[in-house]
Amino acid sequence: MPERQVVLITGARKGIGRFLAEHFAAGGAAVIGCGRTPADWTRDGVDYQRADVSSEADVKALVGHIQRAYGRLDVIVNNAGVASMNHSLLTPVATAERVLATNVTGTFLVAREGAKLMQRRRYGRIVNLTTVAVPLHLDGEAIYAASKSAVETLTKVLAHELGAFGITCNAVGPSPIATDLIHGVPAEKIEAITRRLAIKRLGRYEDVSNAIDFFVRPESDYITGQVIYLGGVS
């Protein structure tokens, strides 16, 4: 019987993160979800921990918990992210710093500490979340798209640095999905984005989990440093 996979999903309190936590738990994995605030839901197979991914102390404590409770870590989904939809001339520096801290520093810290645990078994799968806002150069998303560009570069460099430890690192870039992240974005703007996709509809949570499932399969050990955009953006 195969071992039960141990999966860490950041930003698991709601939205895509919650869906992914439940998806992996339904598949039999031991899931550790984390978020900055307590979750208002529970599920068998999901161990929710409070952690701010931009805090080194929080991330070290989180990975320490995983080591003590589960002894290993097989999969990380760096889903935690914040967005700022605003014209760059109207974006406060505090907003820019917050977006970069969560999206870039947070992804880096979780990958760094998680990979330290993964490398003990010479096996690991890291999947980072990016966005179609990067290749589409969407106006109004300067800091958010820039932060995800950084995540994509981080993904590619980590793929090289961690390859020797048996750890792959890839990224999935969803098209707009009806989550809190795009709540407040005018409907005509969302329609304008979907018109630029090869498949002209909003994304679904299942589209994201499908791409992630591919990256985290044990058989995908020769696939690393790749970015898959959903909806037909290239």
Added chain:
Amino acid sequence: MRIILPMTQPQPPDREVVAALVMAATTDVMLQRGHADANVAPDTRLVGASAVLDSLGLVTLVVDLEQRVQDELGYGLTLANERAMSRTNSPFLSVGTLTDYIHGLIVETITRA
């Protein structure tokens, strides 16, 4: 009656305990990295032209040591911190300097607590 207990501060491990940990970790990583044998001594170089490990080996050693210090001594240290990386004399130069560095970090952690 109130009984006031004396405040006790945890004692750092002896330097020899840390030295043994660093030697064991270095030996293990050297063997993992394909050395036929590993004669590790305090002056064994970890960085530079005569280093016994390549760059990936040094990364593995640092990660492994963080783990051993946590598991065996109970201290969650980050060895590759900003202060260490900007020092003129790298603490990662040799087994001996690395031992001093880790021992110093543990003492600092206890003092700060």
